[in-house]
Amino acid sequence: MITALKLVLKEIIYTLLLILGVTALLFLFFNLMPGNYMGKGGGLPVYLDLLKGLFTFQFGVSVVSGVDINTILFPAFRNTLVLTIGAICISLIIAVPIGIFSAYRSFKGYSWPLTIFSYIVSSIPVFYFGYLILFFVSRQTGFLPIFYPESTAGKYRFLSYVLPILVLGVANDAVSEIVRLISSELGRVMSTDYVVASRARGEYQLASSINEGIAIPLVSIIFSKVPFLIGGAVIIEFVFNWPGMGRLAFQSTLDRDLPVLVVIAFLSVLMVRVGMILKKILLYIFNPGEGRG
Amino acid sequence: MKRFYFEEEGIQSSEFHVPLYRRASAQDVFFIGFGLFVLSYLIVFYLISITNIFIKNPMEINIGAMFQPPSFDHLFGTDFLGRDIFSRIVKGTEAFFLPGLLSITISTAFGVLFGVLSGMYPRFASRIISYLLDIVDSIPRLIFILIIIVLFSPSIYLIMVFVGVTSIPKITAYVKAKVQVLKRQGFIESSKALGLAPSTIIFKHIVWFSLKSVLIIHATLGLGEAILIETSLSYLGIGVQEPFPSWGNMVAMGADYFFQGRVWLSTIPAVTITVTIMGLYLLGDGLNAIYNEKVTR
Numbered sequence: 001m002i003t004a005l006k007l008v009l010k011e012i013i014y015t016l017l018l019i020l021g022v023t024a025l026l027f028l029f030f031n032l033m034p035g036n037y038m039g040k041g042g043g044l045p046v047y048l049d050l051l052k053g054l055f056t057f058q059f060g061v062s063v064v065s066g067v068d069i070n071t072i073l074f075p076a077f078r079n080t081l082v083l084t085i086g087a088i089c090i091s092l093i094i095a096v097p098i099g100i101f102s103a104y105r106s107f108k109g110y111s112w113p114l115t116i117f118s119y120i121v122s123s124i125p126v127f128y129f130g131y132l133i134l135f136f137v138s139r140q141t142g143f144l145p146i147f148y149p150e151s152t153a154g155k156y157r158f159l160s161y162v163l164p165i166l167v168l169g170v171a172n173d174a175v176s177e178i179v180r181l182i183s184s185e186l187g188r189v190m191s192t193d194y195v196v197a198s199r200a201r202g203e204y205q206l207a208s209s210i211n212e213g214i215a216i217p218l219v220s221i222i223f224s225k226v227p228f229l230i231g232g233a234v235i236i237e238f239v240f241n242w243p244g245m246g247r248l249a250f251q252s253t254l255d256r257d258l259p260v261l262v263v264i265a266f267l268s269v270l271m272v273r274v275g276m277i278l279k280k281i282l283l284y285i286f287n288p289g290e291g292r293g
Numbered sequence: 294m295k296r297f298y299f300e301e302e303g304i305q306s307s308e309f310h311v312p313l314y315r316r317a318s319a320q321d322v323f324f325i326g327f328g329l330f331v332l333s334y335l336i337v338f339y340l341i342s343i344t345n346i347f348i349k350n351p352m353e354i355n356i357g358a359m360f361q362p363p364s365f366d367h368l369f370g371t372d373f374l375g376r377d378i379f380s381r382i383v384k385g386t387e388a389f390f391l392p393g394l395l396s397i398t399i400s401t402a403f404g405v406l407f408g409v410l411s412g413m414y415p416r417f418a419s420r421i422i423s424y425l426l427d428i429v430d431s432i433p434r435l436i437f438i439l440i441i442i443v444l445f446s447p448s449i450y451l452i453m454v455f456v457g458v459t460s461i462p463k464i465t466a467y468v469k470a471k472v473q474v475l476k477r478q479g480f481i482e483s484s485k486a487l488g489l490a491p492s493t494i495i496f497k498h499i500v501w502f503s504l505k506s507v508l509i510i511h512a513t514l515g516l517g518e519a520i521l522i523e524t525s526l527s528y529l530g531i532g533v534q535e536p537f538p539s540w541g542n543m544v545a546m547g548a549d550y551f552f553q554g555r556v557w558l559s560t561i562p563a564v565t566i567t568v569t570i571m572g573l574y575l576l577g578d579g580l581n582a583i584y585n586e587k588v589t590r
Contacts, residue, residue, distance in 0.1 A: 017424070018424075018427055018428055018431055021424065021425075021427075021428040022428055022431065022432060025428060026440070029440070029441075029444050030444070032444075033444040033445060034445075112320070115320075119571050119574060119575060120567065120571060122574070123517075123566075123567050123570035123571040123574055124563070124566075124567045125521070125524060125525070125528070125541075125544065125563055125566050125570075126525075127525070127528045127544065127545075127548075128544055128548075128559065128560075128563035128566075131548050131551055131559065135551060135552065139552065173574070176574065180578055184582075226433075227430075227431070227432075227433035227434060228433075228434070230433040230435070230436065231433050231434050231435035231436070231525075234435050234436070234439075234529075235435075235525055235528070235529065238529060246435075249436055249439055250439065250529060252443075253439045253442055253443055253531065254531075258443060258444075261436075261439065261443060262440075264436060265432060265436050265437075265440060268432070268433050268436050269431050269432055269433075272431045272432075272433065273431055276431075
């Protein structure tokens with residue numbers, strides 16, 4: 001328990017250091033850019049002001065629209081969080097059974113169409129897949145809304161989450177990655193001595209290899225996919241006109257609205273690092289020996 | 294699916310040398326073959342597009358022949374201005390070919406440099422390098438690129454430099470792990486005992502003899518990532534701009550006519566992107582399997 005607490009504490013301190021580094025890097029870029037913007041050349045006091053604003057969540061006002069950034073950013077951040085977590089769950093639901101199946105029969109028999117399917121799904125461009133789904137699911141059948149309702153209409157709000165989450169979860173390259181990793185790791189673990197011995201005792205082969213063969217590879221891959229999912233969210237939110245952080249980032253890129261973009265970068269770094277902390281904790285739970293080193 | 298029965302602690306598979314072609318299963322042969330097919334048509338398309346032979350002019354507007362479905366004359370049909378889609382796809386390889394190579398070069402060169410440094414000198418170099426690379430790694434790539442576009446210019450070469458920079462951490466991690474294993478092995482220790490210079494040991498015996506496979510795998514996967522980034526940005530409208538063809542902006546332009554039933558305008562570039570990226574992923578994973586590396590994308 002003490003070890004776990006120490007691990008988490010160490011990780012949190014490292015995260016704070018990293019956020020300092022990221023903001024310093026961004027500040028360096030501001031000073032390198034052409035033109036005069038955001039206190040360029042102000043040196044350390046300006047940087048400290050920026051840091052203070054970010055850490056107290058007082059983000060200031062947008063340059064273009066003049067609105068307080070907090071009021072537009074937090075609903076968008078919540079939407080993107082829901083989108084990302086939902087997409088991870090969908091990817092897991094698709095990829096884990098295929099991986100287990102192809103570990104049992106490696107590329108022979110019935111497993112190869114599923115493996116190829118996972119590769120096709122993970123390399124199809126997410127913007128085109130979005131259009132395809134919009135065309136077939138919404139336009140041809142018409143039972144799922146293709147837009148995000150702005151206000152009221154509470155009963156449709158849940159339904160409008162379905163399509164973007166489904167598209168981002170299916171069409172990202174985590175799917176084939178998980179399939180490949182699970183099929184190779186599970187295949188390796190299932191032929192180790194302790195699993196063979198437990199099978200000889202009459203236990204299920206899968207149940208005794210689930211920790212080393214599935215849980216550890218999954219944890220180590222899922223949380224490192226968070227940055228890519230945020231990147232995919234930018235495109236998906238553009239396709240579905242979904243009011244999230246990615247679309248806000250794209251819009252502020254077009255508007256050259258730097259303060260909003262900085263805050264978005266800060267929040268997404270926070271998301272990535274929280275994912276890393278979760279990864280460390282989960283790896284410690286599944287494999288207590290490893291985290292100590 | 295156990296390939297090496299003798300692969301245990303202390304005994305390296307290289308001591309029992311199995312030729313590469315005998316390590317491959319049917320799956321690996323299929324994966325690598327498909328990947329080589331994709332790689333070859335990419336190179337052929339690029340060569341055709343820079344020499345401008347065999348194809349129609351991809352910029353030539355022909356209002357009389359708008360929205361023609363695929364036929365013998367126009368292999369993939371024509372788009373909303375009557376331009377030949379096949380020649381635009383061939384020309385579209387120019388948008389990512391050289392920039393992609395640039396990004397691969399940057400990421401492998403610096404990845405090997407940092408990886409070898411932090412693997413060979415764990416005390417001094419390792420901590421600083423891993424901190425710096427964690428900074429780069431924790432900014433999502435697309436957000437980073439958007440910031441670069443706002444601050445500097447939306448040039449594809451600059452974007453690809455940053456794509457290369459953001460994939461340095463992954464390569465560094467693998468090279469570092471590999472170097473840490475290699476460092477303790479007999480042939481490195483004996484070459485130290487023979488009095489070889491550190492540069493010879495690092496560049497000849499570690500990088501050239503033992504890291505080739507990792508670098509090749511990373512190069513194929515990196516080209517796939519570069520194509521993905523380029524097409525995504527062109528789709529969003531901040532990469533290659535419209536009169537010049539790119540697979541991404543062809544999908545974006547064709548998507549306006551998708552709901553009118555003219556599906557080939559965006560489907561054909563999208564299928565091309567899918568097949569290409571899938572081929573590069575399959576090539577990387579097949580090479581992974583026969584070299585027995587554990588490189589993830």
